[in-house]
Amino acid sequence: MYTKESAKMASFCSVDELNDAIRTHIYRNKSALTPAAIEVLKVLSRHACKTPGVAYLKLQSIADLIGRHRTTVIRAIKRLVACGIIRKETKFRPVSGGNGANMYVILPADNDDATPQMQPRSTSDKPTETTAAVPKSASETVIPKSVNKLLRNTYSAFKAAAESFVSDRKLTNKLYGIYLAHTSYLKGAYDSETLEEIGREAVRYTFVATKRKHIRNLAGYYNGVLDRMLDRLYETRFDELTRS
Numbered sequence: 126m127y128t129k130e131s132a133k134m135a136s137f138c139s140v141d142e143l144n145d146a147i148r149t150h151i152y153r154n155k156s157a158l159t160p161a162a163i164e165v166l167k168v169l170s171r172h173a174c175k176t177p178g179v180a181y182l183k184l185q186s187i188a189d190l191i192g193r194h195r196t197t198v199i200r201a202i203k204r205l206v207a208c209g210i211i212r213k214e215t216k217f218r219p220v221s222g223g224n225g226a227n228m229y230v231i232l233p234a235d236n237d238d239a240t241p242q243m244q245p246r247s248t249s250d251k252p253t254e255t256t257a258a259v260p261k262s263a264s265e266t267v268i269p270k271s272v273n274k275l276l277r278n279t280y281s282a283f284k285a286a287a288e289s290f291v292s293d294r295k296l297t298n299k300l301y302g303i304y305l306a307h308t309s310y311l312k313g314a315y316d317s318e319t320l321e322e323i324g325r326e327a328v329r330y331t332f333v334a335t336k337r338k339h340i341r342n343l344a345g346y347y348n349g350v351l352d353r354m355l356d357r358l359y360e361t362r363f364d365e366l367t368r369s
Contacts, residue, residue, distance in 0.1 A: 136178030140314040149234035162201040174314035286325040290332035327351040
């Protein structure tokens, strides 16, 4: 829905560039940021991979992801805005009305010698050039048949992992749909084989858990397991950048 708009507001050329800015922001503002603010920033970063630097999330979704109250999230976002780390854009539903998911733009870390007036102008020009080129190159290089073949191969491996525990095509398709929903915005940010392995590992973990306890909603349980595994993937990469 907001793909074109987010592309215009993209702040970075790559996820690595985004993570480097996050590291700089936290280092420079460590005395001003609360633990909750840092948690919120990490969640926004993880959901800002498809269009580097731009994330769409509802306040309650952020609260659920970090396990804190909605009011705490609101305060954390205000602090991040005040520190010049993010910019918040409120979106409205054109048809049904009311507020939709907010758009959060993670801002590049200012250079030490940049003036407040000059920095926003220079950073806003760069994303326009890079984001215009990315869709074009992708459409030129990706062949539909190869994409379909890749999806079939991914599904086959996923199906084999699920059916080693249960033969239920409907459930397998539902789990695979959850996997695609979680990883669609991470394409290009992480190696596809890594994401596929995490998806299959989450399947194995889910079904092994059924041997220890009764799980009423396997799809919901898988959704939670996969979400936590992807969180750890992001945190591992973020920690590596922080230590470097």
